[in-house]
Amino acid sequence: MESDDSEQMRSVVPDTRGKHRILAELKRLEQEARFLQEELDQLEKLEKASAACNELLSIVETRPDPLLPLTKGPTNPTWDRWFEGSPDPSGCRCWIL
Amino acid sequence: MSVNELKERHMEATDTLNSLRQQLHQKRLLLLDTDVADYAKSQGKTAVTFGPTDLVCCRTLQGHCGKVYSLDWTPEKNRIVSASQDGRLIVWNSLTSQKTHAIKLPCAWVMTCAFSPSGQSVACGGLDSVCSIFNLNTPTDKDGNVPVSKMLSGHKGYVSSCQYVPDEDTHLITSSGDQTCILWDVTTGLRTSVFGGEFQSGHTGDVLSVSINGSNSRMFISGSCDTTARLWDSRVASRAVRTFHGHEGDVNSVKFFPDGNRFGTGSDDGSSRLFDIRTGHQLQVYNQRHADNDIPPVTSIAFSISGRLLFAGYANGDCYVWDTLLAKMVLNLGSLHNSHEGRISCLGLSADGSALCTGSWDTNLKIWAFGGHRTVI
Numbered sequence: 001m002e003s004d005d006s007e008q009m010r011s012v013v014p015d016t017r018g019k020h021r022i023l024a025e026l027k028r029l030e031q032e033a034r035f036l037q038e039e040l041d042q043l044e045k046l047e048k049a050s051a052a053c054n055e056l057l058s059i060v061e062t063r064p065d066p067l068l069p070l071t072k073g074p075t076n077p078t079w080d081r082w083f084e085g086s087p088d089p090s091g092c093r094c095w096i097l
Numbered sequence: 098m099s100v101n102e103l104k105e106r107h108m109e110a111t112d113t114l115n116s117l118r119q120q121l122h123q124k125r126l127l128l129l130d131t132d133v134a135d136y137a138k139s140q141g142k143t144a145v146t147f148g149p150t151d152l153v154c155c156r157t158l159q160g161h162c163g164k165v166y167s168l169d170w171t172p173e174k175n176r177i178v179s180a181s182q183d184g185r186l187i188v189w190n191s192l193t194s195q196k197t198h199a200i201k202l203p204c205a206w207v208m209t210c211a212f213s214p215s216g217q218s219v220a221c222g223g224l225d226s227v228c229s230i231f232n233l234n235t236p237t238d239k240d241g242n243v244p245v246s247k248m249l250s251g252h253k254g255y256v257s258s259c260q261y262v263p264d265e266d267t268h269l270i271t272s273s274g275d276q277t278c279i280l281w282d283v284t285t286g287l288r289t290s291v292f293g294g295e296f297q298s299g300h301t302g303d304v305l306s307v308s309i310n311g312s313n314s315r316m317f318i319s320g321s322c323d324t325t326a327r328l329w330d331s332r333v334a335s336r337a338v339r340t341f342h343g344h345e346g347d348v349n350s351v352k353f354f355p356d357g358n359r360f361g362t363g364s365d366d367g368s369s370r371l372f373d374i375r376t377g378h379q380l381q382v383y384n385q386r387h388a389d390n391d392i393p394p395v396t397s398i399a400f401s402i403s404g405r406l407l408f409a410g411y412a413n414g415d416c417y418v419w420d421t422l423l424a425k426m427v428l429n430l431g432s433l434h435n436s437h438e439g440r441i442s443c444l445g446l447s448a449d450g451s452a453l454c455t456g457s458w459d460t461n462l463k464i465w466a467f468g469g470h471r472t473v474i
Contacts, residue, residue: 022103024296029110032298035336036117039377043124052359052373052380053136056404059356060422065403066451066467069151072403073473079451081192082155082466 122342125378133371133381134424144423145405151469152418152428154435155452158189158462160196165456167209168443171216172263175447177454178219179462180210186221188233191447191454191464200231200243209258213266218246220269222256228271230283249281251288258306263314270317270331272304278319280331290334292319293327298336300327306350312357316374320348326362328374341372343379350397355404363395369409371421383407383419385426397443402450410441416455430455430465437463 065071066079098106131139163182170177175192184205188198206224213219222228228249238244254274262268262280268289272278277299278292293299302322310316316338320326324344327337346365353360354371359380363369369383385392393413400407400421407419408430414437416430430436439459446453453465 019100019103022100022107026103026107026110028298029107029114031336033110033113033117035298036114036121039339040117040121040124043121043128046128046376048128048130049373049376049378049380050131050136052376052378053131053133056133056359056380057137057140057142057422060404063355063403065401065405066449066471067152067401067453068145068403068405068471069147069467069469070145070472070474075471075473076449076451078449079467082452082464083468 128376129378132424133422137422142422144420144425145427147418147428148469151467152430152433152465153468154430154433154463155466155468156191156194156464157435158187158191158194158464159460160187160189160199161185161460161462163460164439164442164458165460165462166207166442167221167258168445168454168456168462169211169219170445170447170454171212172214172448173216176212176216177462178210178212179456180207180221180223181460182207183460186210186219186231188219189462191452198233198243203229203245209256211259211261211269213261213269214264215266218266220259220261222252222259222271224255226250226252226255226273226275228252228256228259228269228281247283247286249279249283249286251279251291252277254303257304260307260309260317262309263311265314270307270309272307272319274303276300276302276304276321278304278307278317278329280334290331292329292331292334292337297334300325302347305347308351308353308360310353310357311355316357318351318353318360318374320351320362320364322347324348324364326351326360326372328360339374339377341377341379343370343372343382344368346394349395352398352400354400355402359404361398361400361407363398363409365394367392367394367411369395369398369407369419371407381421381424383409383417383421383424383426385417396441399444399446399453401446401453408444408446408453410444410455412440414439414441414457416441416444435463437461 161181167180177189186200204225208223210221230247232246252273258272277294280290300321304321306320308318326341328339344364350363371381393411397410407421409417417426418428437457443456456462
């Protein structure tokens with residue numbers, strides 16, 4: 001009968017769509033698990049954080065920094081342009097808007 | 098295989114994944130034999146100290162009539178573009194405080210803006226899910242508006258952040274509420290690559306921020322509502338190179354460290370963190386205790402040019418200056434004279450590192466520079 005056929009269709013079609021979605025999600029999870037296992041294997045050979053900290057210290061202290069009170073040189077005179085003949089610090093109110 | 102069998106396999110795969118994540122977490126903890134602050138102290142380092150008039154507000158850029166949401170400096174010294182709730186981009190000469198352009202946007206709901214490397218164009222994006230490009234040399238139309246020169250359409254959610262690839266006016270990267278980042282060819286307006294999304298491994302929440310490595314422009318970091326930051330190689334869109342866990346809330350802001358081998362993050366959980374991209378280690382947490390346990394979210398971060406200072410803007414208007422090596426807050430710009438009167442929404446360093454610009458919900462932008470006595474070692 002027609003109603004039985006349409007009922008059958010309704011029960012078959014959503015189930016197929018659900019299956020494909022779950023399969024795609026499953027594949028994604030399995031791939032993610034492979035990536036995580038790779039990362040876990042890489043950790044066996046990884047250096048500890050202290051090595052990275054040591055590198056950080058040496059890098060930070062070698063570069064001149066205009067915002068530090070104590071800094072490596074060379075300095076640049078243009079660093080101080082913000083304080084040379086500065087306009088009214090309350091800002092421009094020109095009518096561009 | 099039946100649906101039920103598939104569902105069972107799905108559950109088993111989820112359990113395997115959780116177990117692997119747990120193992121990774123435990124193994125990483127064992128490798129964290131120190132953090133930056135403890136290591137620096139063991140090497141006899143002492144914190145940066147600022148005098149009361151060292152870092153000062155030397156400009157206030159007034160002109161927006163709504164909250165400032167985003168700002169970006171040009172690679173050459175002095176120009177800034179800002180985006181506001183008032184539906185405009187303003188281009189400023191930050192040295193003279195003058196406005197050179199005021200661009201009325203077709204969609205007022207803007208969230209991000211960026212200058213192109215040449216300084217000739219600006220990009221912006223927001224709730225319209227589109228990244229719009231404006232050429233600043235194009236004559237204005239009859240209404241006095243700068244016309245859009247390109248619209249980058251393809252995101253299925255809001256555009257939260259955009260950045261041009263360094264030295265390339267032709268490519269930029271956007272992040273979006275649709276959980277993806279996209280690398281665009283600005284000339285054609287087409288997507289070159291989509292990072293994450295429905296059929297690829299990527300973020301599982303809105304992506305809020307993106308930062309491209311200045312030393313290796315193929316690499317970029319994204320920060321997301323899924324509490325992670327991810328490192329991407331722009332040649333490999335199918336999966337992130339590495340995922341960085343640690344935060345307990347949305348990652349609102351990500352920024353590469355000056356040397357390109359580390360990056361910082363700022364989060365809704367109130368902390369900023371420093372991660373190493375080659376090892377994946379979380380090197381340091383920058384967390385300020387608050388008396389009333391009400392910890393304001395970090396909205397935006399930036400590093401000084403040496404990396405010694407981390408600037409972190411907070412939702413309560415504070416702007417902490419962290420000594421990155423000693424993990425000590427050495428100054429709060431929010432407590433200084435002439436500071437902002439509202440949430441700090443964005444901040445960025447000038448190209449030469451001599452000035453910090455902060456943008457706020459109080460509608461202003463402010464320029465901060467070092468006006469004290471500088472000792473050269």
